Amino acid sequence: MSDPVVRCRSISRTYQDDSVPVRALVNVDFDVDRGEFVSLAGPSGSGKSTLLNVIGGLDRPDEGTVEVDGVSLNELSESALSDLRLRKMGFVFQAYNLIPVLSALENVEFIMQLQGIPAQERHERARAMLDELGLSGMSDRRPGEMSGGQQQRVAVARAVVTHPVLLLADEPSANLDSRTTEELLKLLQRLNEDHGVTIVTATHDPLVMSYAKRQVRLRDGEIIEDSARQAA
Amino acid sequence: MPLKLLTALSVRNLFRHRRRTIMLLLAITVAVAGVVVTNGLIRGMQFDMREAAVANLTGHLKVLAPGYLDDPNIEKSFELAPGWQPDLPAEEMEGWAARIRIPAVIMSERETRGVQFVGVDPAREDISFLGDVAITGEGLTDGNDRRVLIGVELARQLETDVGRRLVLITQGLDGRNREAGFRIAGLYDAEGTALEKQFVFTGVGALQNMVEAPVVTEVSIKLADELYEQEVKQQLTGFFSAQDVMDWQELEPQAAAMFVYVDSAILIWFFVIMGALIFGLVNTLITAVMERIREFGMLRAVGMKSGAVIVQVVLESTIIMLVGVFVGVLVGWVLATQWLGDGIDLSQWAQGVEMAGMRSVLTPYVLVGDIVLVTVLSLVFGVLAALYPAWRAVKIKPLEALRR
Numbered sequence: 156m157s158d159p160v161v162r163c164r165s166i167s168r169t170y171q172d173d174s175v176p177v178r179a180l181v182n183v184d185f186d187v188d189r190g191e192f193v194s195l196a197g198p199s200g201s202g203k204s205t206l207l208n209v210i211g212g213l214d215r216p217d218e219g220t221v222e223v224d225g226v227s228l229n230e231l232s233e234s235a236l237s238d239l240r241l242r243k244m245g246f247v248f249q250a251y252n253l254i255p256v257l258s259a260l261e262n263v264e265f266i267m268q269l270q271g272i273p274a275q276e277r278h279e280r281a282r283a284m285l286d287e288l289g290l291s292g293m294s295d296r297r298p299g300e301m302s303g304g305q306q307q308r309v310a311v312a313r314a315v316v317t318h319p320v321l322l323l324a325d326e327p328s329a330n331l332d333s334r335t336t337e338e339l340l341k342l343l344q345r346l347n348e349d350h351g352v353t354i355v356t357a358t359h360d361p362l363v364m365s366y367a368k369r370q371v372r373l374r375d376g377e378i379i380e381d382s383a384r385q386a387a
Numbered sequence: 388m389p390l391k392l393l394t395a396l397s398v399r400n401l402f403r404h405r406r407r408t409i410m411l412l413l414a415i416t417v418a419v420a421g422v423v424v425t426n427g428l429i430r431g432m433q434f435d436m437r438e439a440a441v442a443n444l445t446g447h448l449k450v451l452a453p454g455y456l457d458d459p460n461i462e463k464s465f466e467l468a469p470g471w472q473p474d475l476p477a478e479e480m481e482g483w484a485a486r487i488r489i490p491a492v493i494m495s496e497r498e499t500r501g502v503q504f505v506g507v508d509p510a511r512e513d514i515s516f517l518g519d520v521a522i523t524g525e526g527l528t529d530g531n532d533r534r535v536l537i538g539v540e541l542a543r544q545l546e547t548d549v550g551r552r553l554v555l556i557t558q559g560l561d562g563r564n565r566e567a568g569f570r571i572a573g574l575y576d577a578e579g580t581a582l583e584k585q586f587v588f589t590g591v592g593a594l595q596n597m598v599e600a601p602v603v604t605e606v607s608i609k610l611a612d613e614l615y616e617q618e619v620k621q622q623l624t625g626f627f628s629a630q631d632v633m634d635w636q637e638l639e640p641q642a643a644a645m646f647v648y649v650d651s652a653i654l655i656w657f658f659v660i661m662g663a664l665i666f667g668l669v670n671t672l673i674t675a676v677m678e679r680i681r682e683f684g685m686l687r688a689v690g691m692k693s694g695a696v697i698v699q700v701v702l703e704s705t706i707i708m709l710v711g712v713f714v715g716v717l718v719g720w721v722l723a724t725q726w727l728g729d730g731i732d733l734s735q736w737a738q739g740v741e742m743a744g745m746r747s748v749l750t751p752y753v754l755v756g757d758i759v760l761v762t763v764l765s766l767v768f769g770v771l772a773a774l775y776p777a778w779r780a781v782k783i784k785p786l787e788a789l790r791r
Contacts (some may be wrong), residue, residue, distance in 0.1 A: 256403055
């Protein structure tokens with residue numbers, strides 16, 4: 156029996172690009188079950204990042220409904236959406252987006268601080284997470300003192316340390332070399348398999364797609380291929 | 388709201404661009420120190436004007452016969468019971484003096500002038516400028532001294548000197564002129580020539596003899612603190628029910644108006660200086676916010692509320708303002724009380740200074756209340772200056788910010 160963490164129904168999203176309407180998503184139905192590792196692939200402008208953003212509540216569809224962990228995002232205010240992202244989602248961005256004035260440990264603790272987790276607990280959890288991701292010697296370093304791969308691992312640690320229902324990663328390997336990308340993907344795979352973290356990633360990197368359990372391809376705002384449907 | 392986290396972030400962000408932060412701190416420090424020093428100088432001027440007004444034979448309170456102010460002459464006088472003195476606690480009153488002050492004509496062998504002829508008890512005149520003046524020759528010995536003390540400038544105009552005789556003509560209670568000769572005991576050198584030209588002093592008893600009436604035209608009281616003014620005024624009004632009891636603000640309305648105006652001038656000056664500073668602060672904060680717009684986008688994407696972003700920007704502004712104001716107040720206070728502690732010599736602008744009712748040395752006077760006001764208003768300005776940049780930080784959608 157399926158247990159959807161994400162449930163999108165008939166979602167459409169149109170942008171105005173220099174007054175020209177661009178249909179980023181067209182009537183998309185898309186579900187993600189708990190524990191899945193899904194890659195959204197497609198060329199630039201295919202709608203994969205838009206779909207990811209709509210699922211993450213960073214963008215709102217013009218039409219259709221989006222539910223995350225049973226909560227409909229359509230009716231939520233900006234403040235409630237913020238709260239939902241804080242409590243249920245983890246984000247990994249293409250440009251890492253760590254806070255440059257905080258150390259690796261503080262960056263990992265940061266979202267737990269926003270969640271109000273007590274200092275002792277968040278300190279222990281952040282240290283354990285950095286250890287698990289092979290960053291134990293980096294905890295006092297600031298982002299500017301780390302390589303791109305190390306920064307992205309810190310970003311992953313920050314995203315998953317709060318045990319989110321859903322981890323959303325937008326082009327996580329875009330700024331990494333192939334060796335570092337492979338390390339990152341093994342890490343995501345381990346988090347998915349060992350910790351049951353549900354992952355949705357937008358990418359056009361075949362290596363990333365190869366690590367995902369389910370590949371979804373988009374073109375011109377529509378899903379043209381879904382490995383889950385094919386298997387069914 | 389995680390205030391501890393936001394404060395830590397704000398402090399660290401200030402260290403991100405040290406040079407910019409230091410320049411901003413310098414600007415705040417200079418502005419606040421400038422405000423503290425100029426406020427001190429303006430207050431010094433304000434208190435000088437009040438002191439001069441009170442010392443100008445006025446006192447904080449004065450008892451006068453009704454109508455004396457409109458037509459000051461010996462008919463507008465009253466008698467004091469022998470041995471009378473104000474029934475006031477010693478801690479409230481610095482001193483008092485009963486005087487006759489009437490218009491008179493003074494004549495030397497060469498010149499004639501119109502003056503205010505004032506009968507005083509010199510022992511009581513430490514409450515007026517007469518207690519501070521330098522005297523060439525001798526001062527008056529007591530209330531029955533028949534000699535006169537005239538100003539240096541008047542002596543120059545009358546072409547006379549110590550030891551010479553002068554004739555004074557004034558009106559007696561019966562309306563007839565009284566004329567008498569007086570020897571000059573000494574010449575007094577006041578802060579301004581206006582006083583020296585205006586007042587001629589003799590013993591109060593001597594003047595009572597001249598006008599043939601045991602009367603006074605005024606009782607002047609100098610208080611230990613202006614705080615007691617209204618309370619003492621009420622007491623005196625009860626005692627002198629047939630006379631007018633007036634405070635220095637009523638007697639010297641121009642000085643009083645200036646005194647009130649200075650309070651507004653201090654605020655206006657503060658707003659001008661800080662207003663200019665705030666433009667710089669807003670500009671710097673906008674730059675700082677726009678440089679970190681992706682970071683703000685990330686913070687909001689991961690769930691930080693708009694309010695927390697606003698608080699973070701406001702905290703940055705408030706912290707830098709707090710440090711700048713603290714250093715500025717300290718520097719300003721040191722400059723005002725140590726560097727300018729002995730005062731600024733304004734004697735080269737003596738005429739203008741005299742017209743403004745000030746002394747020739749302007750000493751800054753730093754009030755704790757002014758420091759508190761500058762500190763509180765600066766912090767309020769710091770918060771207000773951050774609101775627009777903070778609004779810019781939250782106005783942009785997280786997704787747009789992340790794409791930049």
